[in-house]
Amino acid sequence: MLSIGSCCTLLSAVVFLQGKPFLSSNTQTVNPPRPRAATLVAPKTRVAPSAQDVAQAGIVVPRVQKAAASQSAAAPRTPEEKAAVEALAAEKLSQAGLSRESYAFKQHVYNLHIARGLRSGRERIYDLPAAQLATIAGTDIKMRRDAALQLGRLLSAAHADLARDLAINRAAAANDAAAALRRSRARRVRELAINNAYRPASRQFGIWDRNFQKYYEATQEKRRALAANEPNGEAGGEHGAAAAELLREYIGVRVAAPGFSNHQGGIAVDFALLLQPDPEQPAASTEKELGASMAQVDPWKESWFWHWLKARAGEFGFVEYEPEPWHWEFKPQQAGQEAKQGAK
Numbered sequence: 625m626l627s628i629g630s631c632c633t634l635l636s637a638v639v640f641l642q643g644k645p646f647l648s649s650n651t652q653t654v655n656p657p658r659p660r661a662a663t664l665v666a667p668k669t670r671v672a673p674s675a676q677d678v679a680q681a682g683i684v685v686p687r688v689q690k691a692a693a694s695q696s697a698a699a700p701r702t703p704e705e706k707a708a709v710e711a712l713a714a715e716k717l718s719q720a721g722l723s724r725e726s727y728a729f730k731q732h733v734y735n736l737h738i739a740r741g742l743r744s745g746r747e748r749i750y751d752l753p754a755a756q757l758a759t760i761a762g763t764d765i766k767m768r769r770d771a772a773l774q775l776g777r778l779l780s781a782a783h784a785d786l787a788r789d790l791a792i793n794r795a796a797a798a799n800d801a802a803a804a805l806r807r808s809r810a811r812r813v814r815e816l817a818i819n820n821a822y823r824p825a826s827r828q829f830g831i832w833d834r835n836f837q838k839y840y841e842a843t844q845e846k847r848r849a850l851a852a853n854e855p856n857g858e859a860g861g862e863h864g865a866a867a868a869e870l871l872r873e874y875i876g877v878r879v880a881a882p883g884f885s886n887h888q889g890g891i892a893v894d895f896a897l898l899l900q901p902d903p904e905q906p907a908a909s910t911e912k913e914l915g916a917s918m919a920q921v922d923p924w925k926e927s928w929f930w931h932w933l934k935a936r937a938g939e940f941g942f943v944e945y946e947p948e949p950w951h952w953e954f955k956p957q958q959a960g961q962e963a964k965q966g967a968k
């Protein structure tokens with residue numbers, strides 16, 4: 625699942641790897657809830673979208689993947705789909721700064737990555753029409769309508785629970801280890817934020833294109849060593865078949881193949897989290913921004929927000945992409961199944 629399912633997840637990692645701040649200019653903090661006492665008690669009821677919500681939102685759920693994987697299943701079916709696929713062709717990749725040989729290699733690796741998506745049996749994901757997108761409440765970030773609606777509710781519930789945990793007083797925490805932990809984690813939170821959600825294929829393509837050089841350089845030594853170890857140079861050198869497969873695999877866990885990202889489908893979100901020093905131990909912790917970074921998996925898993933998401937995101941139809949604790953996807957059916965299994 626990692627190679628393909630990671631599609632979405634990995635894109636966000638790119639933002640970090642590019643050396644930009646974790647919280648890109650698109651990152652938005654979410655307006656905290658109005659301080660009404662009633663909101664401090666989180667509703668326990670499940671608020672997955674009703675059939676009516678879905679109908680009102682006019683959602684066309686993307687075609688589901690076929691059990692039988694075949695290349696034809698992902699073939700474009702309309703002139704619009706055909707044009708969309710052509711816009712993502714390897715020939716459209718930038719050649720800037722590359723020799724002819726390196727450019728041919730770049731295109732080859734790209735095609736391998738796309739081919740892997742096709743072979744997986746996943747259908748291509750086409751950009752969503754504007755009418756199927758909606759803004760997540762409190763931000764101007766967009767997702768598919770049903771996902772945006774539920775994410776707005778999720779964030780509102782998270783803010784309410786955060787306020788509840790912040791209200792735990794020191795005396796109460798002294799007698800309850802779990803409450804003490806929730807309290808201390810909550811006190812580190814400055815902002816719950818969203819790094820990004822919906823991304824059209826053109827953006828995905830640009831991310832792949834721009835980051836290739838970095839991945840190419842990062843794997844150069846390994847590709848050369850691989851070639852040197854092949855008997856009779858069968859691997860074809862640093863641009864040979866084995867080297868291409870190595871680089872494809874390297875890229876595959878860092879960025880999604882354009883056309884195969886759940887961010888394109890409008891159901892994936894990358895959260896971000898702004899931490900502040902613990903007010904009771906300001907010297908022992910620092911201000912920090914958690915974003916889409918594999919180097920931050922541990923701090924994510926120590927954070928209030930991640931623990932909250934693990935406990936409650938399923939109520940809103942969101943499931944975690946586990947290798948990346950910041951990346952969550954709106955999959956109400958799967959969330960429902962996981963809830964049932966958890967209850968057993």
Ligand SMILES: [Zn+2]
Nearest residue numbers: 632633636951
């Ligand atoms: Zn993601």
